[in-house]
Amino acid sequence: MERLLKTAFQFSVLFxxxxxxxxxxxxxxxxxxxxxxxxxxxxxGYSVMSMTIVRPAWKRTVEFRNWTMGRDYAxxxxxxxxxxxxxxxxxxxxxxxxxxxAINRLIKLPPSMMSQGWMGSDYTNDDILRxxxxxxxxxxxxxxxxxxxxxxxxxxxxxxKEEAAIVWGHQIRWVDKNDFLVLKxxxxxxxxxxxxxxxxxxxxxxxxxxxxxxxxxVPAEEPDNRTVIEIREIQFxxxxxxxxxxxxxxxxxx
Amino acid sequence: xxxxxxxxxxxxxxxxxxxxxxxxTLGIISGVLLVGIMKGWVEQRLRDxxxxxxxxxxxxxxxxxxxxxxxxxxxGLPETEKAIEALPEVSxxxxxxxxxxxxxxxxxxxxxIVYGIDxxxxxxxxxxxxxxxxxxxxYPDINRQGEILISDKCAEILKxxxxxxxxxxxxxxxxxxxxxxxLLRLTDLKETRFxxxxxxSEALKLVFTKRELDGYGNLITGKALDYxxxxxxxxxxxxxxxxxxxxxxxxxxxxxxxxxxxDQAALFVNARELAQLMGKDEIMTHEIAIxxxxxxxxxKVKEKLEGISSGDSVxxxxxxxxxxxxxxxxxxxxxxxxxxxxxxxxxxxxxxxAVTGMIAGxxxxxxxxxxxxxxxxxxxxxxxxxxAARVYPVVTPDFFIFTTLMxxxxxxxxxxxxxxxxxxxxxxxxxxxx
Numbered sequence: 302m303e304r305l306l307k308t309a310f311q312f313s314v315l316f317x318x319x320x321x322x323x324x325x326x327x328x329x330x331x332x333x334x335x336x337x338x339x340x341x342x343x344x345x346g347y348s349v350m351s352m353t354i355v356r357p358a359w360k361r362t363v364e365f366r367n368w369t370m371g372r373d374y375a376x377x378x379x380x381x382x383x384x385x386x387x388x389x390x391x392x393x394x395x396x397x398x399x400x401x402x403a404i405n406r407l408i409k410l411p412p413s414m415m416s417q418g419w420m421g422s423d424y425t426n427d428d429i430l431r432x433x434x435x436x437x438x439x440x441x442x443x444x445x446x447x448x449x450x451x452x453x454x455x456x457x458x459x460x461x462k463e464e465a466a467i468v469w470g471h472q473i474r475w476v477d478k479n480d481f482l483v484l485k486x487x488x489x490x491x492x493x494x495x496x497x498x499x500x501x502x503x504x505x506x507x508x509x510x511x512x513x514x515x516x517x518x519v520p521a522e523e524p525d526n527r528t529v530i531e532i533r534e535i536q537f538x539x540x541x542x543x544x545x546x547x548x549x550x551x552x553x554x555x
Numbered sequence: 556x557x558x559x560x561x562x563x564x565x566x567x568x569x570x571x572x573x574x575x576x577x578x579x580t581l582g583i584i585s586g587v588l589l590v591g592i593m594k595g596w597v598e599q600r601l602r603d604x605x606x607x608x609x610x611x612x613x614x615x616x617x618x619x620x621x622x623x624x625x626x627x628x629x630x631g632l633p634e635t636e637k638a639i640e641a642l643p644e645v646s647x648x649x650x651x652x653x654x655x656x657x658x659x660x661x662x663x664x665x666x667x668i669v670y671g672i673d674x675x676x677x678x679x680x681x682x683x684x685x686x687x688x689x690x691x692x693x694y695p696d697i698n699r700q701g702e703i704l705i706s707d708k709c710a711e712i713l714k715x716x717x718x719x720x721x722x723x724x725x726x727x728x729x730x731x732x733x734x735x736x737x738l739l740r741l742t743d744l745k746e747t748r749f750x751x752x753x754x755x756s757e758a759l760k761l762v763f764t765k766r767e768l769d770g771y772g773n774l775i776t777g778k779a780l781d782y783x784x785x786x787x788x789x790x791x792x793x794x795x796x797x798x799x800x801x802x803x804x805x806x807x808x809x810x811x812x813x814x815x816x817x818d819q820a821a822l823f824v825n826a827r828e829l830a831q832l833m834g835k836d837e838i839m840t841h842e843i844a845i846x847x848x849x850x851x852x853x854x855k856v857k858e859k860l861e862g863i864s865s866g867d868s869v870x871x872x873x874x875x876x877x878x879x880x881x882x883x884x885x886x887x888x889x890x891x892x893x894x895x896x897x898x899x900x901x902x903x904x905x906x907x908x909a910v911t912g913m914i915a916g917x918x919x920x921x922x923x924x925x926x927x928x929x930x931x932x933x934x935x936x937x938x939x940x941x942x943a944a945r946v947y948p949v950v951t952p953d954f955f956i957f958t959t960l961m962x963x964x965x966x967x968x969x970x971x972x973x974x975x976x977x978x979x980x981x982x983x984x985x986x987x988x989x
Contacts, residue, residue: 395798395799396797396798396799409797464701464803465803466789466801466802467787467803468659468660468787468788468789468803469661470661470787488661489661490660490661490662490786491661491783491786491787492748492783492786494748496661522750
């Protein structure tokens with residue numbers, strides 16, 4: 302969830318902030334850092350999202366609400382479908398728990414579950430918890446400028462550092478030149494084969510900032526599979542305490 | 556004398572005897588073959604399970620056996636080490652860390668067991684280092700950092716076992732005398748990377764006919780195989796507070812034993828690096844594996860080591876690999892079954908003949924008992940000795956009982972010899988430790 306929100310934040314930027322002020326002298330690392338810091342810079346957030354998982358034989362939509370504080374705290378409540386409604390996920394630091402009202406059980410997610418798709422999607426729990434940083438774990442390089450979805454973007458080549466705990470060989474990110482929104486990301490393995498593509502689209506103004514409200518995730522070798530995130534509502538800097546992100550609250554939150 | 560008459564009698568009717576002899580020979584051959592194959596399998600499995608997987612003895616924290624938690628290391632390590640060093644029966648021993656983890660590549664994820672080892676010492680106990688697939692890297696080395704040894708099966712699951720047709724592969728196939736028309740069609744697949752054996756065989760099926768594949772399929776698959784050595788694998792495991800920690804390792808080599816079940820899970824890294832990843836200053840010892848000079852000593856050595864540390868438990872290979880031990884024990888039953896069959900067969904064979912013979916004999920005797928047999932030609936001689944020339948055969952019931960017993964007895968005695976012979980061959984006896 303954090304990642305979902307993080308992505309949403311990365312795609313988002315305050316209106317009126319003119320990063321173009323940095324001019325053409327801006328470095329690739331700086332571009333990525335600024336796109337990433339949209340998230341880190343925020344104290345807290347609340348959002349309503351839906352996630353549609355598309356498979357050749359079926360399709361399902363999960364709806365959820367997110368509360369976040371800084372990078373370390375997140376609480377997610379599933380609101381639909383009815384079968385899974387009430388299920389909550391809590392992230393504190395790099396630990397994660399899940400509460401399932403149907404079985405009345407609180408489970409700490411072990412590493413073995415980290416790599417399973419979250420709610421059956423192409424996102425893994427690991428994507429959500431991953432400690433790696435797009436800023437410090439990669440070497441960045443501006444590879445040109447390209448148009449994505451009608452906006453001019455920096456094309457940034459990000460090569461994973463040798464010692465970094467990352468499976469990817471490199472990533473290419475397209476960052477909007479004006480708003481510093483990540484509009485597209487391609488993730489490659491070490492042999493240089495494309496593994497998955499993430500694209501942001503339908504940029505709307507929410508809580509006074511521009512954000513792409515739709516994110517598509519497509520695995521390269523299974524083009525019939527995709528996961529689509531849609532942001533319905535988002536608020537920034539809401540009043541929330543650290544105590545909100547507790548195991549007790551996992552059972553209470555509505 | 557009876558023996559030599561019996562032997563001569565056999566050769567009186569060559570064809571009859573040969574039919575029986577051939578039948579028995581074939582029966583015994585197939586029986587021996589069957590037992591031989593079984594024995595070979597079991598012995599090989601035993602050898603592999605000991606040399607690759609469990610050694611002769613292992614020591615764990617007693618709790619670790621039920622619940623493989625990271626903090627459940629050996630409780631009495633220094634005392635145990637000293638005791639093992641003092642044992643003359645020991646040929647080699649190692650300490651290992653053993654951690655349940657997840658392994659990730661960009662393409663796939665699987666559950667694994669990561670062993671933290673001391674590569675040099677490990678070579679004195681297990682033979683995994685001899686099982687490196689030719690041309691597929693090497694065993695970890697204490698002096699090289701961040702390396703991981705995975706199996707062929709694990710590489711397949713993590714999609715690090717690729718197939719690719721390159722110019723070099725085609726040249727090699729040309730060297731193997733693969734016809735040019737096949738090589739020509741193979742160029743259609745050139746430079747395409749297939750991430751699983753299944754994908755590759757399906758691609759081959761589209762290009763070639765079944766007959767061509769029967770002839771060259773295996774050769775092409777073998778040459779096109781490309782393990783992604785030096786690729787990165789991300790290992791995720793929980794530290795003692797249950798918090799996930801991650802580390803990246805590079806594949807240094809691919810091994811392959813005869814047991815895919817073991818291969819699938821077992822990954823090897825330097826113990827020092829595993830400890831660092833977990834934020835530990837010292838290497839964690841979850842497991843001690845001991846190799847003896849003689850497998851028969853396992854029970855005895857276990858007794859010697861058992862009292863040293865109350866928190867740890869010592870187990871022999873039989874307890875560690877109960878499946879192999881069970882097969883071993885079952886082999887003895889197979890021998891009994893096989894021998895039982897030989898014996899029963901002989902008994903049935905003789906009994907069937909005996910019963911048929913006795914019934915027919917009884918009927919003939921009954922008839923002749925009425926009509927009598929007249930030995931007219933020799934009558935004079937018989938009678939000269941006081942025997943009648945006309946005989947009326949008589950049999951009493953006790954004769955039948957006696958014959959039956961005699962037949963069964965002879966059958967058992969005669970089948971005992973091959974049975975004993977087979978029993979003497981029992982090789983598994985030698986491997987038993989208790």
